[in-house]
Amino acid sequence: xxxxxxxxxxxxxxxxxxxxxxxxxxxxxxxxxxxxxxxxxxxxxxxxxxxxxxxxxxxxxxxxxxxxxxxxxxxxxxxxxxxxxxxxxxxxxxxxxxxxxxxxxxxxxxxxxxxxxxxxxxxxxxxxxxxxxxxxxxxxxxxxxxxxxxxxxxxxxxxxxxxxxxxxxxxxxxxxxxxxxxxxxxxxxxxxxxxxxxxxxxxxxxxxxxxxxxxxxxxxxxxxxxxxxxxxxxxxxxxxxxxxxxxxxxxxxxxxxxxxx
Amino acid sequence: xxxxxxxxxxxxxxxxxxxxxxxxxxxxxxxxxxxxxxxxxxxxxxxxxxxxxxxxxxxxxxxxxxxxxxxxxxxxxxxxxxxxxxxxxxxxxxxxxxxxxxxxxxxxxxxxxxxxxxxxxxxxxxxxxxxxxxxxxxxxxxxxxxxxxxxxxxxxxxxxxxxxxxxxxxxxxxxxxxxxxxxxxxxxxxxxxxxxxxxxxxxxxxxxxxxxxxxxxxxxxxxxxxxxxxxxxx
Numbered sequence: 001x002x003x004x005x006x007x008x009x010x011x012x013x014x015x016x017x018x019x020x021x022x023x024x025x026x027x028x029x030x031x032x033x034x035x036x037x038x039x040x041x042x043x044x045x046x047x048x049x050x051x052x053x054x055x056x057x058x059x060x061x062x063x064x065x066x067x068x069x070x071x072x073x074x075x076x077x078x079x080x081x082x083x084x085x086x087x088x089x090x091x092x093x094x095x096x097x098x099x100x101x102x103x104x105x106x107x108x109x110x111x112x113x114x115x116x117x118x119x120x121x122x123x124x125x126x127x128x129x130x131x132x133x134x135x136x137x138x139x140x141x142x143x144x145x146x147x148x149x150x151x152x153x154x155x156x157x158x159x160x161x162x163x164x165x166x167x168x169x170x171x172x173x174x175x176x177x178x179x180x181x182x183x184x185x186x187x188x189x190x191x192x193x194x195x196x197x198x199x200x201x202x203x204x205x206x207x208x209x210x211x212x213x214x215x216x217x218x219x220x221x222x223x224x225x226x227x228x229x230x231x232x233x234x235x236x237x238x239x240x241x242x243x244x245x246x247x248x249x250x251x252x253x254x255x256x257x258x259x260x261x
Numbered sequence: 262x263x264x265x266x267x268x269x270x271x272x273x274x275x276x277x278x279x280x281x282x283x284x285x286x287x288x289x290x291x292x293x294x295x296x297x298x299x300x301x302x303x304x305x306x307x308x309x310x311x312x313x314x315x316x317x318x319x320x321x322x323x324x325x326x327x328x329x330x331x332x333x334x335x336x337x338x339x340x341x342x343x344x345x346x347x348x349x350x351x352x353x354x355x356x357x358x359x360x361x362x363x364x365x366x367x368x369x370x371x372x373x374x375x376x377x378x379x380x381x382x383x384x385x386x387x388x389x390x391x392x393x394x395x396x397x398x399x400x401x402x403x404x405x406x407x408x409x410x411x412x413x414x415x416x417x418x419x420x421x422x423x424x425x426x427x428x429x430x431x432x433x434x435x436x437x438x439x440x441x442x443x444x445x446x447x448x449x450x451x452x453x454x455x456x457x458x459x460x461x462x463x464x465x466x467x468x469x470x471x472x473x474x475x476x477x478x479x480x481x482x483x484x485x486x487x488x489x490x491x492x493x494x495x
Contacts, residue, residue: 078393098399108394111412120408121398 027088027099027175028054028207030075035084037070037231045070046231047084054175057198057208059218059239062228063254068211069105071228072178075209076102098125101174105181107165109153114145114164117153121172135171142200143167144193159190163197170201177201179210183217195220215255219243227251264462271463272470283464287471290448293361293435294428297368298376301428302421304369305376309420310406312377313385324381330374335367339437342367346438359440364448367434372424379420380413387413415487422483429476 030052037045045067052058060068073079075086110117118139122132140146143163169177183191202208212218222239229250246252275283312324344350346358357363387409395405432450439446441455449468456465
């Protein structure tokens with residue numbers, strides 16, 4: 001697996017993204033500044049300071065209950081931190097929400113056709129029908145869902161639904177794509193299809209931040225690892241280094257498959 | 262017993278012979294109630310959704326009123342509309358009293374709380390499921406409202422059906438504001454009331470049968486539509 005330095009130099013292979021077309025600067029790096037999230041008297045996210053740069057695929061790794069999903073929701077802006085800040089790099093007041101996207105662990109698909117689901121975010125943004133249709137069919141083709149375009153989204157298989165959710169997020173050409181456990185509950189073949197799709201997303205120049213507790217997935221897709229344990233970042237390293245030379249006891253135990261909670 | 266069988270016999274004759282008076286009454290009934298329900302849906306669906314989704318001053322009051330008015334007595338609605346549309350009333354200049362227009366208004370008011378209250382419930386449930394996803398996709402408040410109405414379309418059909426059932430079956434409101442004028446404002450329910458009091462049970466029963474058959478047909482059609490489409494989309 002290639003390492004971070006050449007990833008950083010990778011030029012976006014896809015057509016220019018919306019943000020670039022609009023002439024706005026990148027919203028990356030994303031900086032987390034002393035982020036805390038407290039619920040029910042518990043510090044579920046405990047003083048996290050991090051910076052996510054462009055290009056690399058960052059994997060937030062950790063056991064269940066480590067706070068991975070919460071951290072992703074905080075970054076995405078779905079919940080407000082109890083303390084600390086989430087700082088994007090743009091100085092403009094333009095809606096950050098429209099330049100980043102998230103795929104939930106259990107994506108909510110609209111009660112519409114597959115194609116209508118992909119078209120939906122573009123409709124929200126008022127994109128003209130002709131341009132929208134071109135974008136939708138391209139996204140469906142990349143996700144391998146062209147044949148299912150007219151099928152009701154909720155009648156798709158689990159793997160197809162997850163690919164649809166990714167296509168729906170990607171069609172907006174976000175600068176950052178957050179994914180929460182994208183391959184949980186999928187069989188190996190379906191999970192592999194998701195990984196291949198994510199490679200395309202990466203190649204298009206979209207920054208990927210995903211959470212997982214699946215070591216296999218993390219090994220295959222991560223350029224860098226953020227190891228989360230009990231709401232704290234215990235380790236952050238280039239992926240190869242993390243897997244060969246974990247530094248903390250928790251990370252070592254997690255990699256060996258010991259119970260760490 | 263004899264009366265009943267004779268009445269049934271006559272009723273079927275009227276139906277099979279497509280009696281002109283009967284057809285006129287049935288078609289006016291349908292026109293009035295379908296228009297009233299259409300208008301009530303046009304106003305009630307977004308209104309119900311707004312009550313479910315938005316926080317505005319008086320929201321709880323509106324929600325309580327909608328729920329309370331679901332069981333509004335038709336005669337009371339009829340009386341209010343009568344007062345408003347009568348010559349000396351605020352909208353008397355429109356000259357709508359004792360026309361199908363007045364009947365449509367009265368039935369619309371009767372049905373509106375039902376459609377709005379039921380759709381508020383449907384939209385609230387759906388919103389709980391969709392909330393994070395819609396926020397993630399950066400849908401605006403108005404976009405959210407129409408998204409939820411569209412995605413709840415099969416459940417909302419039930420709300421509209423409930424409203425139609427109420428409109429087509431009520432007597433009190435259309436009687437007061439329509440006046441049950443032959444060839445002008447006579448609908449099935451007012452005709453049944455009149456013919457029964459006149460002793461013409463055959464026509465009353467014939468109309469009664471048509472009324473039941475119509476309500477049944479429309480409900481079956483709607484359910485069939487839902488059963489065909491819903492398994493795929495829900």
